[in-house]
Amino acid sequence: MEPFCLVDPEKLRNPFPDYEYYRREKPVFFYEPMNAWFVFRYADVDKLFHDERLSNNRMTGYVPSALPAYREALEWLFSNYFRHWLLSLDGEAHRRLRRQLQPHFSERAVAAWVPVIEQTTHQLLDRVAGQGHMDFSLDFAYELPVLVISSILGVPAGEQRRIIKWSDHLANYFNVIPATEQTSSEMVESTREMIDYLENLLQQRRKEPREDLFSAMAANDLEDAVIVANAMVLLVAGHETTRNLMGSCLSLLLRNPDQLERLRGDMTLLPRAVEETLRMEPANPIMARLIAEDFEYQGAALQKGQLLFLGIGSANRDPEFVADPERFDIGRKPGKHLGFGSGPHFCIGSILAKREATIALRELLTRFPNLRSNGPEEWTTQAGMRGPLRLPVALQ
């Protein structure tokens, strides 16, 4: 099974046969070049999401494997900003910050954003309707989520291009393993720019608060670095993943015409189609943890300081979890897939992401009843982020 599927761009186009092998033969796998563990079975991934011997302060785990020229810059970013991310906190510190942010992403809060999501969806579709075709990824999926999360946070309109660039660079650093010269330099440069930008915006909001999440965080007595760090994480997490969810869902429907037809016949199945996409093609196929103390797991000696990657993409296709896992079936009773993680760090934006995807696909399929594929798709080849980069469709 060489090379290891998660570090090989060719295999990452279709990692599923290798996932099947690892689930069967090496469910707890040590990948020596990275000094890191990978876990592939559903039962293990779900259990380890709740294991307190694993810490979310995983960023420190990336420092030893960083390229030497970037180690100092990374340490500075980690210790001043990334360690404040909601995603990086453990225990009481995590619970405290999560309690402050959660209400902004509740069912009720998201319902208030529905008109903005619908209006933005219409505008984006109006833009392409006349030309009769579009690249769903580039022309739509890359646009909607960043506009929505920017509105929620209160980042002014017109900044979306820069935000996409910054967050692509930040996310790529963690999603391409191991890190390369390019992912390292782009991440360091973009993150510095993003921090400067957000610090500036924070000072403006402190002087003149508005009705946005940025101002709400400022009013909550949080330190500047904590606010900037979490604005950064919301901007990145709020759109990188959601755009892939929308693209993957449309791609799966186009590749499974019987399911597309079934959906067109009963659009109430759409939320299930979105859930089934999160199961089959989770935008984050792996999620990292830092091993916080030495312990033995299924005969493997896990050592403090090593990284352990939870294989969400593999777990969701484990036949011990669902029957006939390789089949895209929009009528499936939703089980507890791990597409949004599990346990204390379960995705805070899950309601928002599902609502955006459902509105977008509902409008798209209703407005263009003859929509069909219009050329080859191109997908990411990253270990930590999966979805279509190009998804050409004909609209008429």
Ligand code: HEM
């Ligand atoms: C399809 C879309 C999405 C997917 C697949 C996804 C996936 C995930 C996963 C797997 C986790 C768990 C991380 C862990 O265990 O370490 C997570 C956490 C998180 N997500 Fe999402 N996410 C999505 C959309 C969003 C959106 C729209 C937001 C913005 C509000 C968001 C913000 C976050 C945050 C802040 C966390 C950290 C929660 C915590 O540590 O308590 N996500 N997400």
